[in-house]
Amino acid sequence: MIIGHQMATRVLDAVSAVNRLRGQARGSARPCPGDPDPPPWRRFVTSPDQPDHASGPLMLAITVRRDGSTTELHLHGELDIATAEELRWHISEVITAHDPDRILLDLSELSFADSTGLSVMVWAHQLMSGRGRQLRLWRPQSRVLRILNISGLHRRLHIIPGCPAVRPSRRRPGRRA
Numbered sequence: 001m002i003i004g005h006q007m008a009t010r011v012l013d014a015v016s017a018v019n020r021l022r023g024q025a026r027g028s029a030r031p032c033p034g035d036p037d038p039p040p041w042r043r044f045v046t047s048p049d050q051p052d053h054a055s056g057p058l059m060l061a062i063t064v065r066r067d068g069s070t071t072e073l074h075l076h077g078e079l080d081i082a083t084a085e086e087l088r089w090h091i092s093e094v095i096t097a098h099d100p101d102r103i104l105l106d107l108s109e110l111s112f113a114d115s116t117g118l119s120v121m122v123w124a125h126q127l128m129s130g131r132g133r134q135l136r137l138w139r140p141q142s143r144v145l146r147i148l149n150i151s152g153l154h155r156r157l158h159i160i161p162g163c164p165a166v167r168p169s170r171r172r173p174g175r176r177a
Contacts, residue, residue, distance in 0.1 A: 059077050059078055059082060059083050060075065060076070060077040060078060060079060060083035060086055060087070061075070061076040061077055062074070062075055062076075062086065062087060062090050063076070064090065064094060066098060066100070069100055069101035069102065070100060070101065070102040070103075070104055071094050071098055071100040071102070071103050071104070072103075072104040072105075072106055072138075073087075073090060073091070073094070073103065073104070073105050073106065074106040074108075074109070075087070075105060075106065075107055075109065075110040076109040076110070077109075077110065077111065078110070078111055078112040078113075079110055079112065079113040079114070079116075079117030079120070080112065080113070080114040080116055080117055081114060081116040083117070084116040084117050084119070084120045087117070087120050088120050088123065088124075091103065091120070091124050091127075095127065095128075095131075099131075100133065101133055101134065102133065102134040102135075102136060103124065103128060103133070103134070103135050103136070104136045104138050105121070105124075105135070105136070105137050105138060106138050106139060107137055107138060107139060107140040107141065107144055108138070108139040108140075108141065109141075110140065110141060110144055111141060111143065111144075112143060112144070113144050113147055118147065118148070118151060118153060121135075121137065121153070121157060122153065122156070122157070125156065125157055134158065135157070135158065136158050136159075136160055137157055137158065137159045137160065138159075138160045138162065139160070139161065139162050140159060140161070145159070145161070
């Protein structure tokens with residue numbers, strides 16, 4: 001399934017707007033590739049189990065937890081062009097090793113996602129759907145949810161809003177146990 005031109009245009013427009021806001025918030029635009037000394041917030045792409053994140057700020061931490069046929073990937077940090085392949089690798093490894101019925105991306109601590117990050121979510125959704133499985137985006141922060149809404153992906157991807165203390169219920173709303 002390919003995202004149409006109109007959908008891709010919306011994603012790019014949304015990401016451009018967010019990047020402008022990020023640049024204003026930091027007081028400068030994002031660094032160009034090849035800059036000799038990247039700012040500290042762009043320096044490391046690691047997972048919590050890799051030791052080199054202790055020497056600088058963490059861009060994206062991915063924690064994997066299995067619960068029966070569901071695998072949860074908890075994302076902490078920013079999902080952008082520098083970190084998207086890290087998430088893609090983790091999702092591929094989870095599918096190869098465990099073939100879960102459901103992948104739950106916990107976005108409660110994901111502070112930012114750009115078009116590259118969104119493309120990984122779409123890729124994972126297509127991969128899981130093609131296998132007859134499910135991808136769920138759980139508790140996205142308002143910034144990330146706004147990007148999903150502006151891009152129109154909220155209509156394609158299954159998003160579960162919720163409070164931090166509550167796991168997604170397997171019961172249907174309105175039914176009693």
